[in-house]
Amino acid sequence: MSIKLTLPLKKEDIKCLRAGDSVELSGTLYTARDAAHKRFYDMVKNGENLPINVENETIYYVGPAPAKEGAVIGPCGPTSSYRMDKYTPMLLDMGLSAMIGKGERSDEVIEAIKRNGAVYFAAIGGAAALISKSVVKDEAVCFEDLGTESVHKYTVKDFPCIVAIDSLGNDVYKR
Amino acid sequence: MREIKALDIKNAVKALFISLNCEIGDDITEKLSNALEIEESETAKAVLSQLLKNNEIARKEQIPLCQDTGMAILFVEYGDKLIVDGDFNEAVNQGVREAYTDGYLRKSVVDDPVFDRKNTNDNTPAVIHTKIVPGETLKITAGAKGFGSENMSKIKMLSPSASVEGVKDFVLETVRTAGPNPCPPIVVGVGIGGTFEQSAQLAKKATFRSVDSKNDDERYASLESELLDEINKMGIGPAGLGGKTTALKVNIEYAPTHIASIPVAVNICCHACRHKSIEL
Numbered sequence: 001m002s003i004k005l006t007l008p009l010k011k012e013d014i015k016c017l018r019a020g021d022s023v024e025l026s027g028t029l030y031t032a033r034d035a036a037h038k039r040f041y042d043m044v045k046n047g048e049n050l051p052i053n054v055e056n057e058t059i060y061y062v063g064p065a066p067a068k069e070g071a072v073i074g075p076c077g078p079t080s081s082y083r084m085d086k087y088t089p090m091l092l093d094m095g096l097s098a099m100i101g102k103g104e105r106s107d108e109v110i111e112a113i114k115r116n117g118a119v120y121f122a123a124i125g126g127a128a129a130l131i132s133k134s135v136v137k138d139e140a141v142c143f144e145d146l147g148t149e150s151v152h153k154y155t156v157k158d159f160p161c162i163v164a165i166d167s168l169g170n171d172v173y174k175r
Numbered sequence: 176m177r178e179i180k181a182l183d184i185k186n187a188v189k190a191l192f193i194s195l196n197c198e199i200g201d202d203i204t205e206k207l208s209n210a211l212e213i214e215e216s217e218t219a220k221a222v223l224s225q226l227l228k229n230n231e232i233a234r235k236e237q238i239p240l241c242q243d244t245g246m247a248i249l250f251v252e253y254g255d256k257l258i259v260d261g262d263f264n265e266a267v268n269q270g271v272r273e274a275y276t277d278g279y280l281r282k283s284v285v286d287d288p289v290f291d292r293k294n295t296n297d298n299t300p301a302v303i304h305t306k307i308v309p310g311e312t313l314k315i316t317a318g319a320k321g322f323g324s325e326n327m328s329k330i331k332m333l334s335p336s337a338s339v340e341g342v343k344d345f346v347l348e349t350v351r352t353a354g355p356n357p358c359p360p361i362v363v364g365v366g367i368g369g370t371f372e373q374s375a376q377l378a379k380k381a382t383f384r385s386v387d388s389k390n391d392d393e394r395y396a397s398l399e400s401e402l403l404d405e406i407n408k409m410g411i412g413p414a415g416l417g418g419k420t421t422a423l424k425v426n427i428e429y430a431p432t433h434i435a436s437i438p439v440a441v442n443i444c445c446h447a448c449r450h451k452s453i454e455l
Contacts, residue, residue: 066281075239079243128240172416
């Protein structure tokens with residue numbers, strides 16, 4: 001059975017999740033992948049404010065295909081998360097509470113997840129057409145010049161994921 | 176000599192890329208369905224069911240099954256009695272350009288790998304491997320390669336003393352290291368022999384072969400099935416969440432090589448192993 005959760009997540013909800021749990025996420029999240037993460041990282045290093053407040057928010061690692069006329073969004077499955085590892089501990093220390101992607105994370109990311117009581121979800125790689133049915137609203141937020149890599153805000157309903165790394169650092173990929 | 180129109184090549188390439196991005200081959204569907212039958216874990220079954228459902232939605236709605244609609248790769252067999260009434264490479268690239276623009280496919284190519292990384296905004300240039308063959312037929316095998324799996328691929332120059340054991344170890348190590356990242360269940364393309372670059376090209380070509388096929392040489396065919404068994408014992412499973420199905424197939428292509436070497440390239444492809452052929 002899937003655990004139904006509302007985004008942004010509450011700290012007490014995160015604490016109850018365990019690696020391997022099936023969840024369905026509803027609510028709002030931000031999208032960002034390689035290029036947007038690099039910008040976030042460079043901005044913080046330069047002492048600038050980020051265009052979004054990541055505190056308590058969820059970031060989904062995705063670069064969607066274009067939407068057909070009349071569709072809310074194009075196919076939008078997860079991309080490999082390890083490429084964001086360099087930038088992730090900083091975002092977690094700034095209050096980011098959840099990430100959605102696919103595949104393993106570095107030890108540094110796992111430590112930062114534990115330190116901040118965060119959670120990492122895996123969506124099913126290559127199930128992009130199916131996942132697009134869970135997105136009910138798509139709004140552009142920033143870095144529009146990055147095209148598919150720009151930051152958007154999605155409203156999702158019953159987005160199916162698996163808890164990949166829980167707040168205690170249990171990792172579904174290391175079983 | 177037979178003349179062929181550049182416009183016909185462009186249209187064929189465009190149609191191929193739209194279709195292969197929205198419709199997975201029946202060979203993959205059959206393997207995924209078989210995997211669903213043999214998996215015992217609820218998670219593995221759930222993942223495989225979602226993938227089958229995903230591919231059905233994509234086919235029905237004619238939308239890409241994966242958002243990573245890849246880099247466009249073409250293996251072309253160009254008959255030596257064929258004349259194109261224009262620029263062949265430009266016709267192919269124009270086909271790719273129109274497919275990715277009109278077909279709602281993601282444009283994922285950047286102009287230079289290190290410095291600007293500026294999106295070319297039309298998914299060109301395509302990677303075109305052309306072989307001149309006897310005859311007056313043009314055969315195009317097109318594929319869209321996602322980079323979640325491409326990034327997990329490796330190449331190694333082994334010594335002849337490494338023998339078949341060395342080849343096996345390298346293939347298995349590559350798949351084990353890739354773990355959940357390349358979107359398992361994967362298709363493993365292995366290129367053995369030739370030169371450094373030829374082995375890589377053979378590995379790519381191997382991923383373009385049907386997952387129903389086997390190598391014509393019995394020794395390589397049994398190596399394919401032996402490697403598949405070993406890989407599926409790893410337990411990585413669908414989406415890397417555990418299970419019996421880590422790979423759907425291992426395809427090997429080989430070529431003559433130098434007395435001093437056994438080049439081995441392992442090109443990993445995700446379950447969205449998308450390719451289609453046409454003859455003009």
